[in-house]
Amino acid sequence: MTGFFRQVADYTQNAISAGKYLLQGLAVTFDHMGRRPITVQYPYEKLIPSERYRGRIHYEFDKCIACEVCVRVCPINLPVVDWVMNKETKKKELRNYSIDFGVCIFCGNCVEYCPTNCLSMTEEYELASFDRHSLNFDNVALGRLPTSVTTDPSVKPLRELGYLPQGIMDPHEVPNKDPRAGKLPAEVLDWMKQESSKEGEIASISNTKEEVN
Amino acid sequence: MNTGLDLELSFNNLLQGFGISSEISHILWLPLPMLLVLSSALIGVLVTVWLERKVSAAAQQRIGPEYAGALGVLQPMADGLKLLVKEDVIPAKADGLLFTLGPILVLIPVILSWLIVPFGQNLLISNVGIGIFLWIALSSIQPIGLLMSGYASNNKYSLLGGLRAAAQSISYEIPLALSVLAVVMMSNSLSTIDIVNQQNSFGFLSWNIWRQPVGFVIFWICALAECERLPFDLPEAEEELVAGYQTEYAGMKFALFYLGSYINLVLSALLVSVLYLGGWGFPFPVEWIANLLGQNVDTPLVQVFTGSIGIVMTIIKTYLLVFLAILLRWTTPRVRIDQLLDLGWKFLLPISLVNLLFTAALKLAFPIAFGG
Amino acid sequence: MNIASSTEQICFLILGSVVILGALGVVLLKNIVYSAFLLGGVFMGVAGLYLLLNASFVAAAQVLVYVGAVNVLILFAIMLVNKKEELKQIKGLRTRKVLSGLVCTGLLFLLLRVDLTTNWNLPGPSAIGELSTERIGEHLFTDYLLPFEVASVLLLMAMIGAIVLARRDVLNTDIATGDSVDQNLIEKSNDPILLEQSSN
Numbered sequence A: 001m002t003g004f005f006r007q008v009a010d011y012t013q014n015a016i017s018a019g020k021y022l023l024q025g026l027a028v029t030f031d032h033m034g035r036r037p038i039t040v041q042y043p044y045e046k047l048i049p050s051e052r053y054r055g056r057i058h059y060e061f062d063k064c065i066a067c068e069v070c071v072r073v074c075p076i077n078l079p080v081v082d083w084v085m086n087k088e089t090k091k092k093e094l095r096n097y098s099i100d101f102g103v104c105i106f107c108g109n110c111v112e113y114c115p116t117n118c119l120s121m122t123e124e125y126e127l128a129s130f131d132r133h134s135l136n137f138d139n140v141a142l143g144r145l146p147t148s149v150t151t152d153p154s155v156k157p158l159r160e161l162g163y164l165p166q167g168i169m170d171p172h173e174v175p176n177k178d179p180r181a182g183k184l185p186a187e188v189l190d191w192m193k194q195e196s197s198k199e200g201e202i203a204s205i206s207n208t209k210e211e212v213n
Numbered sequence B: 001m002n003t004g005l006d007l008e009l010s011f012n013n014l015l016q017g018f019g020i021s022s023e024i025s026h027i028l029w030l031p032l033p034m035l036l037v038l039s040s041a042l043i044g045v046l047v048t049v050w051l052e053r054k055v056s057a058a059a060q061q062r063i064g065p066e067y068a069g070a071l072g073v074l075q076p077m078a079d080g081l082k083l084l085v086k087e088d089v090i091p092a093k094a095d096g097l098l099f100t101l102g103p104i105l106v107l108i109p110v111i112l113s114w115l116i117v118p119f120g121q122n123l124l125i126s127n128v129g130i131g132i133f134l135w136i137a138l139s140s141i142q143p144i145g146l147l148m149s150g151y152a153s154n155n156k157y158s159l160l161g162g163l164r165a166a167a168q169s170i171s172y173e174i175p176l177a178l179s180v181l182a183v184v185m186m187s188n189s190l191s192t193i194d195i196v197n198q199q200n201s202f203g204f205l206s207w208n209i210w211r212q213p214v215g216f217v218i219f220w221i222c223a224l225a226e227c228e229r230l231p232f233d234l235p236e237a238e239e240e241l242v243a244g245y246q247t248e249y250a251g252m253k254f255a256l257f258y259l260g261s262y263i264n265l266v267l268s269a270l271l272v273s274v275l276y277l278g279g280w281g282f283p284f285p286v287e288w289i290a291n292l293l294g295q296n297v298d299t300p301l302v303q304v305f306t307g308s309i310g311i312v313m314t315i316i317k318t319y320l321l322v323f324l325a326i327l328l329r330w331t332t333p334r335v336r337i338d339q340l341l342d343l344g345w346k347f348l349l350p351i352s353l354v355n356l357l358f359t360a361a362l363k364l365a366f367p368i369a370f371g372g
Numbered sequence C: 001m002n003i004a005s006s007t008e009q010i011c012f013l014i015l016g017s018v019v020i021l022g023a024l025g026v027v028l029l030k031n032i033v034y035s036a037f038l039l040g041g042v043f044m045g046v047a048g049l050y051l052l053l054n055a056s057f058v059a060a061a062q063v064l065v066y067v068g069a070v071n072v073l074i075l076f077a078i079m080l081v082n083k084k085e086e087l088k089q090i091k092g093l094r095t096r097k098v099l100s101g102l103v104c105t106g107l108l109f110l111l112l113r114v115d116l117t118t119n120w121n122l123p124g125p126s127a128i129g130e131l132s133t134e135r136i137g138e139h140l141f142t143d144y145l146l147p148f149e150v151a152s153v154l155l156l157m158a159m160i161g162a163i164v165l166a167r168r169d170v171l172n173t174d175i176a177t178g179d180s181v182d183q184n185l186i187e188k189s190n191d192p193i194l195l196e197q198s199s200n
Helices: A002-035 A069-073 A109-113 A139-143 A185-212 B007-017 B022-029 B031-059 B075-085 B096-116 B131-139 B141-152 B156-187 B192-199 B212-228 B249-278 B287-290 B300-329 B337-365 C002-026 C032-052 C056-080 C093-117 C130-140 C145-166
Strands: A046-047 A056-057 A080-086 A092-099 A120-121 A154-160
Touching: A002 B031, A002 B300, A056 A092, A056 A139, A069 A109, A069 C130, A092 A139, A092 C056, A109 A120, B007 B022, B022 B031, B031 B075, B031 B096, B031 B249, B031 B300, B075 B249, B096 B131, B096 B141, B096 B249, B131 B156, B131 B249, B131 C056, B141 B156, B141 C032, B141 C056, B156 B192, B156 B212, B156 B249, B156 C056, B192 B249, B212 B249, B212 B300, B212 B337, B249 B300, B249 C145, B287 B300, C002 C032, C056 C130, C130 C145
Parallel strands: A046 A154
Antiparallel strands: A056 A120, A080 A092
16 A cells, blocks of 8 residues: 555656656746847848858969869869860960869868969858759859958848957947957967067077076 | 626617617627637737747747738738638549548637637627537547548548547547536536636636646646647657648648647637636736726726726736747657657546546535635 | 527528438448548537527537547547458348348337327427536436446446457567567556466
């Protein structure tokens, strides 16, 4: 009989704790309702892509020497370099260059290895089209510069979380001038230079001390 | 007990003032409350859909619908319009007749149940004697429509969804009816009007939720299960069953299901507020306030005032419960079908039986507090 | 004749035809699912007739019990065993049909005779309307207490019997390891209630 009552008591306890946890969960959900929305209203607001964003590849026809390094470093040999050898000048003559962005994985190897820096990454990521063949960009299409989010008048550019001033979470009302948290790469370089010069001094001092000893 | 506003009587008196016989004025009166309730049910659904989308968005730190009207209030209208003009597809191997009849059979009982929802002393379509029992009986028709559409779709997901919906609906109806019975036992009447009147003698202190806390919880759980709301939305569990019995539906027929489920949600919330939260009652008795202000309760102005306060109170309580349902939707994970049936048969049913027994004992022991 | 009584008559005619046609459909239709759905329609029609007789509680109970429970269970059973199978030819089907037809017509004539010979006093006792709920409750707990309880015990027996029959004492075992593969998901570990306990 006591076993039965213990079972009933355990059951009641379980039911009560289940109710308690349910209420805790409800409290968490309710708490979330008061929080600020974290979404970006996309076609009207856009996040500013980060530095080194690997978007659509930009290509400068005039700089290219048709060396085909980009083809060799590409994981799938994607860029198509259409050149002919000019017998008279004994030089390559470039006729066409194209990359199919329906196949490209934006790994950036071609940009990395291009000897003349004629390839570069842009911040353009809106490549959707109705026909996948229109993703095959030729040298003219590759040479177009994308509209920057910050200069597009129909778009409100928003800074990503990592680029906001320290302690600020909402990108909406931040003035453009406010610096981001942390240092810019150039500042980091300056700081490193200073540090190394300081360290050099310390090192030289300690060296002289050792010599004295 | 004051009689409150009697719109029918004044309407009839007005028409008879124009020299129209009482029979014809009665016939003219008949469609008016029906239209009123139908439109209020539809508006209630629109508000609920909007609320659901907005609250869901807030709970997930989104914004939700924003561009259709101010704060997206017209979004449900746009949704409805879209469904209205969509192509009405009947699958080639489906059973056309049953396929069409299914959603209608789901919707009609839900709308019919609005007959007994009171917004005030005389503000309901018909004060039938069987009151709340009518709702229980009508809501038991729904699974037939669900089975019908599940079968007629000629699709295994639909059939499974329909079977699940019917199983869920009939197993949660029993604890639901038992917890209603406990309330009915205290108020000595099945009529929703009497149930509300019995709760409103001392303001919010005399609401049934204090006398029937267990019944309130059971009723709410069962109502969520009957509405197929999360955590009990197994019949349309999209990860397992695509969309359950709604899988093959499109256009207006899908809209009927959609409408039915939301009307059912609003109706359940309304009935919870009627059964346990004092219906149209103001947290403090209106008579006290009227006496405080030195007004006679029977003057027309006070009558209109109390009537509108009653409607507002009912709506506030209802939408608080709808809000709770939406919060629960984003808090609780879906239960498995065996857990669902376990909960219904092994937990809610015995507890509601014990609750009923306990209520009967308390009624015999303390007839003043628990209805003589 | 005023509006109320003519409406009542029209309603009666509609409901009566619904009930009769529906019942014929239940019997005559080949598709068993259609028959089951039509049965629900017949029950609803009967509930409507009760409403016409001012017995709203009985009507609601009819809907709750017959439509909401009985008919749903019938549909459930049909849909769970939704197999298309050829029925075996029954020997002497024709004589069986004739015999059952004779029994049914006999019953019909019996009912007709009862209907025609009984001296119905018109109008009958006045309907008590809303009070009927209380009256039914009083009768159930005083005059008809014994039949009521006997019926409930019968239902309880049927339920226990169904549970005992439907309960499967199968514990699946893994062929390779011999362990139980029952993952305690749906069928909990069943201790056999029929065999072992009787031998103890």
